[in-house]
Amino acid sequence: MAENQKFKSGFVTIIGKPNVGKSSLMNSFLGQKLSIITPKPQTTRQNILGILTEKDYQIVFIDTPGFLKPRYLLQEKMQKSILNSLKDADIIIFISDIVTFPTEYDNQVCELIKRIKLPRIAVINKIDLAKNNAIEKSTITLKKFEFDGLYFISVKDGINISNIKNEIINFLPYHPPYYPKDDLSTQTTRFFAQEIIREKIFKYLKQELPYSSAATIEQFSESEDKVEIFANIYVETNSQKKIIIGSGGELIKKIRQVAERDIRYLINKKVKLHLWIKVRKNWRKKERILKEFGY
Ligand SMILES: Nc1nc2c(ncn2[C@@H]2O[C@H](COP(=O)(O)OP(=O)(O)OP(=O)(O)O)[C@@H](O)[C@H]2O)c(=O)[nH]1
Ligand SMILES: [Mg+2]
Incomplete structure (x- = not known):
């Protein structure tokens, strides 16, 4: 038998409402x-592709954004957007968490994907927070959606992750690898640098401000052992700009330092990061600017 015929490879799309741990789960699979x-x-804010390659298989995970405005789910547009994110999938992972499951949104997504003829795995995360008989109750609720597998996990405590992975490998089609074996993603390190900066804005700023901000990489100069990055952080008002800078520039300095550290960790090179804060009124409402920011 040819080598390729033994190899398994496919796309695994992770869907679910915001904040249930989709990205955490993908990262945990990837290590x-x-x-x-x-x-x-x-x-x-957009699909993130993560590639896990081992000797006999390659799993391509697609981490999706938690869909906006779940209450509008019934709208055709919303359903289309979910189905669209599944168009390349070989396997679907539906994920929710034990604290909030089942919301109306969970039920509707489960109902929607029930009709899709692909292996579907249901995952309930955050069982470290489970109360009383929540697990039994969720099991009963999920039964009617006829998933091909059901897992109760905690990404935080590393519970049951490898069992899902084995189930995925089991369902993977025989196919040669889609990507070179050393690739971790199809998105560039430049893109991930931008994401890391955004993460730090989420981490250090409160309430609405993270949602009013965007980061762009203006220049990304990479050499053998180091990278120098010039990035802009966009906010919507002058007062937001002041908040991000912080008193005596302390906050922006902190954001820069931790972002620098994480980028270094990801790309394994020395990193010099420069940050500028800019004001763009109403950028979220302007199609052209959204495009420019990569949304
Ligand atoms: N207690 C607990 N918290 C978790 C667990 N897994 C993830 N979290 C936390 O849940 C929050 C959301 O995690 P994310 O991975 O960003 O969730 P997401 O589904 O990707 O969210 P969106 O990208 O906003 O749709 C973070 O604060 C995680 O640290 C878990 O097993 N237990
Ligand atoms: Mg996420």
Whole structure:
């Protein structure tokens, strides 16, 4: 038998509402912090592809954004957007968490994907926070959606992750690898640098401000052992700019230092990061600017 016929490879799309741990789960499969994670909903703004290659298989994970405005789910547009994110999938992972499951949104997504003829794995995360008989109750609720697998996990405590991985490998189609074996993602290090900066803004700023901000990489000069990055942080008002800078520039300095550290950790090179804060009124409402920022 040819080598390729023994090899398994496919796309695994992770869907679910905001803040349930989609990005955390993908990172845990990869053993790398690729997708950014914060305690705030709607952290992930676009699909992030993470590639896990072993001797006999390659799993290509797609971490999706938690869909906006779940209450509008019934709208056709919303359903289309979910189905669209599944168009390349070989396997679907639906994820929720034990604290909030089942919301109306969870039920509707489960109902929607029930009709798709692909292996579907249900995952309930954060069982470290489970109360009383929550696990039994969720099991009963999920039964009617006829998933091909059901896992209760805690990404935080590393519970049950490898069992899901084995199930994924089991369902993976025989196919040669889609990507070179050393690739971790198709997105560039430049993109991940931008994401890391955004994560730090989420981490150090409160309430609405993270949602009013965007980061762009203006210049990314990489050599053998180091990289120098010039980045802009956009906010919507002058007062937001003041907040980000902080008194005596302390906050922006902190953001720069921790972002620098994480980028260094990801790309394994020395990093010099320069940050500028700029004001762009209403950038979230302007199509052209959104494009420019990569959304
Ligand atoms: N207690 C607990 N918290 C967790 C667990 N897994 C993830 N979290 C936390 O849940 C929050 C959201 O995690 P993310 O991975 O960013 O969630 P997400 O589904 O990607 O969220 P969006 O990108 O906003 O849709 C973070 O604060 C995580 O640290 C877990 O097993 N237990
Ligand atoms: Mg996410």
